[in-house]
Amino acid sequence: EDQVTQSPEALRLQEGESSSLNCSYTVSGLRGLFWYRQDPGKGPEFLFTLYSAGEEKEKERLKATLTKKESFLHITAPKPEDSATYLCAVQAGNTPLVFGKGTRLSVIA
C-alpha cells in the first residue's frame, strides 16, 4: 500500500530561523511528488512538483528536493506569512494523489 509520512507534525520557528520539513514515501512507480500549502479553511495551494530523484525546485523562500525515499521542503529565513500547513502528496500510476497528514508550521515574529 502506498504510504506518505510527514514530519514533524508541527513546527514552531522564530522569524528568520531556517528549517526543513520531511516527507517520506513508499510507492511503486512514482509519477510525481507534490507539495501544497494550505491556510486554515482554504483549499490547498500548489507549490511544487518533483518527478525524479535529484530534482530541486525553488520559489521565494522555499526549496523542494527529492530522493528515492523522501522529499524535503527547506524554508530559508521564514516570515510570519509562511505560517500554514504544508501537505505532501505522491502519485503512482493512474491512482489518485495520496496525501500525508501535513506539517503545521508557525513562524513567530
Added chain:
Amino acid sequence: DTEVTQTPKHLVMGMTNKKSLKCEQHMGHRAMYWYKQKAKKPPELMFVYSYEKLSINESVPSRFSPECPNSSLLNLHLHALQPEDSALYLCASSQERWDGYTFGSGTRLTVV
C-alpha cells in the same frame, strides 16, 4: 483562467435538507475530484471523474451523489446528511489523472 471555482463558500443545512455543491473549471482539465477534509486532517478522496465518467467512488455513503454534467462542471448533491458530515469539501481538477491537481477554495459545510 487557472482557477477552480467552488460555490457556495459556506453552507448550513438541516439533516432533512437537500442541497448541492458546485465546482467549475475552464482549464480544459479532463479529471475532476471531490475531497472531504476534517479539521487538522489531510484531504480524503471521495470521487474521481475522468472524461466525465465516474471512475472512482471511495465507498462514499449514498447520501452523497456526484454528477458531472459536462467537462467543466462537477456537482455534489447532498441529502439526509448527518452532523458528522460537517467538513470542508474540496473540488480539484487535473489535465489527466496522473497530473498535479488544482484545488478550489472549498465549501465549508455545517450539518445541524
